[in-house]
Amino acid sequence: MPLREGAYRAPPEGRLRLGSVRPVSDARQRIRGGLCMEIRLTVNGKATVRRAGKAPGFAASYDVVVAGLGTAGAEALMHCIARKLKTFGIERQNGMGGLSTIGGICFGGGLNRRLRDCEQAASAADVAYGTVIAGVWTEGRRIVGVRTLANGIVRDVAAAVVIDATGNATVARMCGCGLRKGRAFDGVMAPCARAEVWLDDGKQTPRPIYRNFPDDLSRSAEDYSATATKLARSRHGFWLSQKAQGRMLRPSAVIGAREEVRVETEEIASMADAIAGKVFPNPLFFACEPEDLPVYYEDHVFESKEIRNWKVHCGLPMFYYPSSVPYGTIVAKGMENLLVPSKHFGVAHDLGGSLRMQPEMRKTGVAAALAAFLMLRLKCAAKDVPYAELKPLLEETGCLKPARDTRVNTIHGKKFGPLTDEEVVAALRTDVTRTAEWWQGPRGEATGSAAERAAYALWTAWERGVRGPEASKTALAEKLFAALGKTPRHDGNFALALALMDDARAVPVLRDLVAHPGGPADPVVAGAFPNRIKAIDMLGRFADVESVPVLVEIVADGARTFTAGLADAGSFGGGDTMCRFQALAYALTALQAIWAKHPDRQTALRTSRLQAKLPPFKSHLDGYDLGERLRRVGLVPRKGRK
């Protein structure tokens, strides 16, 4: 069974884990007087609980405590100071800037050019570096103070508002807030990345290369250290010019995590919202950044429907699309005075790949400071901040500027149309490939090629299906349906376009694609995701019971026959093993989807699981075993267990 949406598994126990505090809302844990702290320490694997029931003697009292002075936190601190709030900043490193100070992070309007301003402004506040948050003092749903720890010295300070900008939910976790982790299907995150620089003695242009190691944080840390050392030693012109432009200000060995846990917030922004063009009535900012998480992963079968539509079905490699982000994404659910800007804010995993860049994280920090200012002025809880009061402040600080790029729409406007229904049909009479690249966009050479146009036509059908209006949706669907059977090679395209519009008339063609792989409607195109695999995914969505026998057959055969010829054509770019993994994974998840709607077919799924023959699936990411993923989510049994 897939994990419950947002289910969170505790991280592996370290030798010493500090400051995990039980939710005080649990009446049994309450200590007389209402104010309590319960710190759970895990020392060498042995758990101990320490309780403190008396109100501490607070050493100082602040309007706002900002925990974590990274990209979002540094901005939050600056803006609190600018609003004349008595502010205390806490940072575990020896300087502010967080991830924006890592070597190699230089694109897209980073914080690093503003760091000097931040540090100057910070002189007007109390800032503690080399200091961690060790606990929170809570009273009901309010945080009344925080405990800090530096050089073994503990200090308690009172706070009216707390901004948790640690990026890893440190304070929210201590308050017992709900946490969400990774993708909905199996909770897997894309947490780590490494910046590796190919200096090659200066003969070759160096290039940072990022990879994700979902299961190995310490390796990522090692990589960062190595990178920092290389950069420090580098005399290469490229890096010197980056430094001169202020882009490589302080390469440091901070562990870089693209995605960690996220806090359960009042509102959540998702990729489905963005595709539907949802504009929240209370936007904090508008974003448009390239989504790149799934690009690093090959198990996109476990990603959301929207990611699969974009990447697999339409063949668009990066999600580069405008989205609106509501105020509730920085308000921690269940706490009155806790704001949670930074990359643990309320964004779903699928959109999180886009909404993680510095410009966006900086805006979450600015917005949190403005909300804190209003909370104090209006004496209200975070979730009750009136948007009418917040909006002018957001405008004043530039948060509500339009997204910096709306590439898909630009393509819409310039090269492709918008496509008329007739143009969509004409474009689908071409094989869809995976040639479209986000950076080529409106200026690139490939833009406007027939293959891109076909990918764009599929996207148009999907978007029309989601957004309507109803009459134009019906009109396009009718034209796609009428085109079926006229040019057999492109029937797969028309059926998939219909399926993207959620039109069940596609099902007979999809069944045929799966039953007769390599048939006329299933051309094998280099670099493309084949129609037969897309068809399996769609049949799962339609919960098509009739396709169960053929899916069971694919699994039982280890997808050998089904994938014949794909590897030679370069499908999925990973050879025979990769093609078989994709077919098996899609077939098993489709069976699971069918079973969810037709419980009577459970036996078929169970039999398939038992019969599944898995080759060892090592992906191009070292140590990321795709077969193991299938085992972990229970789609195939673990060795020895039947």
Ligand SMILES: Cc1cc2nc3c(=O)[nH]c(=O)nc-3n(C[C@H](O)[C@H](O)[C@H](O)COP(=O)(O)OP(=O)(O)OC[C@H]3O[C@@H](n4cnc5c(N)ncnc54)[C@H](O)[C@@H]3O)c2cc1C
């Ligand atoms: C390898 C890599 C490359 C990237 N490249 C780019 C790029 O080119 N352009 C771009 O715009 N973005 C890039 N990003 C994304 C972007 O840099 C980050 O997502 C963004 O900076 C995160 O900001 P943040 O405030 O959420 O977290 P951070 O900047 O990490 O801030 C969190 C801060 O909290 C502190 N902290 C954590 N826990 C505690 C605690 N318990 N007590 C006290 N302090 C604590 C940390 O030390 C840190 O300073 C990249 C990210 C990575 C990992």
